[in-house]
Amino acid sequence: MLVSVPARTGPQASTVMTQDALSSIAFIHAPDAFLAETQQYGAMFMPVWAYTLAAYVEEPERYDLRLYDTRFDRAEDVPRADLFVFSGVNQDYETIVSTHAVLRALHPDSTFVIGGPITWSLNQAGEGAKLEMFDHVFIGDGEEAFPRFLKMFAERQRLPRVLETKERFDVTRARGFYRPFLDATFSRYYGGVLEVSRGCPFLCEFCDIRVLPDNNRPHNFAPEHIVAELDHMARLGIRQVLCAADNFIGDLRWAEEVLDRIIEWQERTGLRVALYTWLTINLSKHPRLLKKMRQANFDMLFIGVESFSNNSLLETAKVQNTARDMVEALREIQSYGFAVVAGLIFGFDSDTPDAFEMTLDGMSNAGLISGDPSLLTALPGTPLFRRMKLSGRLRNNKNSLGGYKYCTNIRYLMPRDEMVAGYQRFVRRFCEGDYQYARLRSFLDNLDRGNYVPLNSEGYGSLGKYISMVFKSPGAVKMLLRRALQIASRPAVTWYSLQAFLLVLSRSRRHRRLFGVFQFWLFNWTNAMLKYEGLTDADFDIESVPEGFDRSLILPEHYTDEAGEDIPQAKIAAQQRATVGQLRRLTVLQ
Numbered sequence: 001m002l003v004s005v006p007a008r009t010g011p012q013a014s015t016v017m018t019q020d021a022l023s024s025i026a027f028i029h030a031p032d033a034f035l036a037e038t039q040q041y042g043a044m045f046m047p048v049w050a051y052t053l054a055a056y057v058e059e060p061e062r063y064d065l066r067l068y069d070t071r072f073d074r075a076e077d078v079p080r081a082d083l084f085v086f087s088g089v090n091q092d093y094e095t096i097v098s099t100h101a102v103l104r105a106l107h108p109d110s111t112f113v114i115g116g117p118i119t120w121s122l123n124q125a126g127e128g129a130k131l132e133m134f135d136h137v138f139i140g141d142g143e144e145a146f147p148r149f150l151k152m153f154a155e156r157q158r159l160p161r162v163l164e165t166k167e168r169f170d171v172t173r174a175r176g177f178y179r180p181f182l183d184a185t186f187s188r189y190y191g192g193v194l195e196v197s198r199g200c201p202f203l204c205e206f207c208d209i210r211v212l213p214d215n216n217r218p219h220n221f222a223p224e225h226i227v228a229e230l231d232h233m234a235r236l237g238i239r240q241v242l243c244a245a246d247n248f249i250g251d252l253r254w255a256e257e258v259l260d261r262i263i264e265w266q267e268r269t270g271l272r273v274a275l276y277t278w279l280t281i282n283l284s285k286h287p288r289l290l291k292k293m294r295q296a297n298f299d300m301l302f303i304g305v306e307s308f309s310n311n312s313l314l315e316t317a318k319v320q321n322t323a324r325d326m327v328e329a330l331r332e333i334q335s336y337g338f339a340v341v342a343g344l345i346f347g348f349d350s351d352t353p354d355a356f357e358m359t360l361d362g363m364s365n366a367g368l369i370s371g372d373p374s375l376l377t378a379l380p381g382t383p384l385f386r387r388m389k390l391s392g393r394l395r396n397n398k399n400s401l402g403g404y405k406y407c408t409n410i411r412y413l414m415p416r417d418e419m420v421a422g423y424q425r426f427v428r429r430f431c432e433g434d435y436q437y438a439r440l441r442s443f444l445d446n447l448d449r450g451n452y453v454p455l456n457s458e459g460y461g462s463l464g465k466y467i468s469m470v471f472k473s474p475g476a477v478k479m480l481l482r483r484a485l486q487i488a489s490r491p492a493v494t495w496y497s498l499q500a501f502l503l504v505l506s507r508s509r510r511h512r513r514l515f516g517v518f519q520f521w522l523f524n525w526t527n528a529m530l531k532y533e534g535l536t537d538a539d540f541d542i543e544s545v546p547e548g549f550d551r552s553l554i555l556p557e558h559y560t561d562e563a564g565e566d567i568p569q570a571k572i573a574a575q576q577r578a579t580v581g582q583l584r585r586l587t588v589l590q
Ligand code: B12
Pocket: 031, 032, 035, 036, 039, 040, 045, 046, 047, 048, 049, 052, 053, 085, 086, 087, 088, 089, 090, 091, 113, 114, 115, 116, 117, 118, 121, 138, 140, 141, 142, 143, 145, 146, 169, 193, 195, 198, 199, 208, 209, 242, 244, 245, 246, 278, 403
């Protein structure tokens, strides 16, 4: 029987529906359909949030727990549940809303709740009302909030509509994934995803990781938990795992301990899994760690390079990237055999029109075989968002939360025409065969520094696994065909692909297991060609400040005022010193 609890007054009031019994809970993973098919070129990743939250349901055997992923299951076919649980990132908003609408219409007496990064961002942007169709909205970690909610819900206690948890969950107590979900669905996805750490000690101006409560320091999962989860995944047959972390080397001692445990586990069991993670350029200063990461089978590393201009890096307070010659640091890291996936950004106030050429040169000199720039956006809650707001430079478009390609929520300092022309110059050169070939050769040259450690696994990028996945999605199949056509129909692409293959073959005499490098290089090149094919001025939903813009607004008054972030003041001051110092220089330039 349904019970309706009367609405409370106040901003978070609502009518709360509770039931006699809570017996069925359905987790709905509803990523944006188009982006899900195209963003990762057909590679689909597992719904970590659902595997995680389900593990915290006390006495799960008392419930009928189900998991649906709208990339495989039609919302129309999802049977009734007492509780529908949603999550997502900002770009999933429209799909979440439409999936919710279908399920609500079919099951009007069910309760619908949502959490995840999207709720945090909307709340930061003051746009929480965009989720008003949900009965309850959760902000923050869910490991404790979710079971607490379930208990209160089942007991028919009155619950606020918005439930915010500011305390971080102690991840050293983390439970493993809910096995029935993982075991039943893992084969749908590209490898596995395992969360190993939360938080980052740095303070980049554009980054929203720093603004989550108590997230400016590492929260590390226990090494034995990580190994136990890897062991389970490996025994299921998973051979590629994304180790989800904001910065894997935010705590060097912990990172080394994790590596030692993984190496020990591999030797003990003979199991091997290729790993990918996120970390900072500082890794280049730690040769022992670099070697151990390879021995532990880390294959690819995402590093926020952001820019090859020191001024832009200072502006965004990415000081760790200015401490050492960036190209040299990247070469050193890659000399061990890692493929660095570089995060790159255009649109900093300090960017000059040659930013595009600097990036092309930097990528080629460093031998980066992956990395694709995006345009600077201001994520809600970040100091950059506040700066843009204070100077009236926020754009209120559909992308107010950021995350779309060629579309931004801020007005750039560089005139729009220059931005678009520069980006297009970048794209043209980036896709040319001789450029691609040169950067592959530069990558391979890095391996001659005497540090190369071959992987003991098939590598993170598996062509076979990828192709089998692509065939499950019509959009991805279409992309694959376009990709094949591109190689076959352009003599230059065929020519340079062949040259590259021969180059890799010849280097294989010196270094074992290089074929994966060739695959990954070709995958990235053809991705770029697909993505940028037919790119025109009209594709850019961007704006710049008007002519005659008052340059003093680059550094608006009150930028350095207390922003309410839960971070030691001295650290914030250090970030502001870098940003303010650089911006002050810009305000006087004409
Ligand atoms: C691994 C990862 C990826 C992987 C795989 C993601 C996947 N499994 O699908 C890849 C590389 C593919 C990826 C891609 C992208 N990612 Co990503 N990614 C991450 C990362 C590092 C970990 C995600 C994760 O699994 N975390 C572990 C789970 C358990 O955390 P969680 O989902 O937040 O859930 C917790 C809480 O939020 C809460 N919760 C969640 N849902 C619910 C629901 C209820 C009811 C309750 C009570 C609680 C609750 O409880 C959980 C446990 O505490 C995060 C950063 C981070 N540290 O989280 C970024 C992050 C999620 N990614 C982000 C972005 C922007 C992207 C991209 C858009 C990047 C791009 N421009 O292409 C794409 C989008 C891809 C897509 N379609 O989803 C942003 C999202 C920001 C936002 N607000 O939207 C994040 C937060 C990083 C950041 N701060 O910038 N990503």
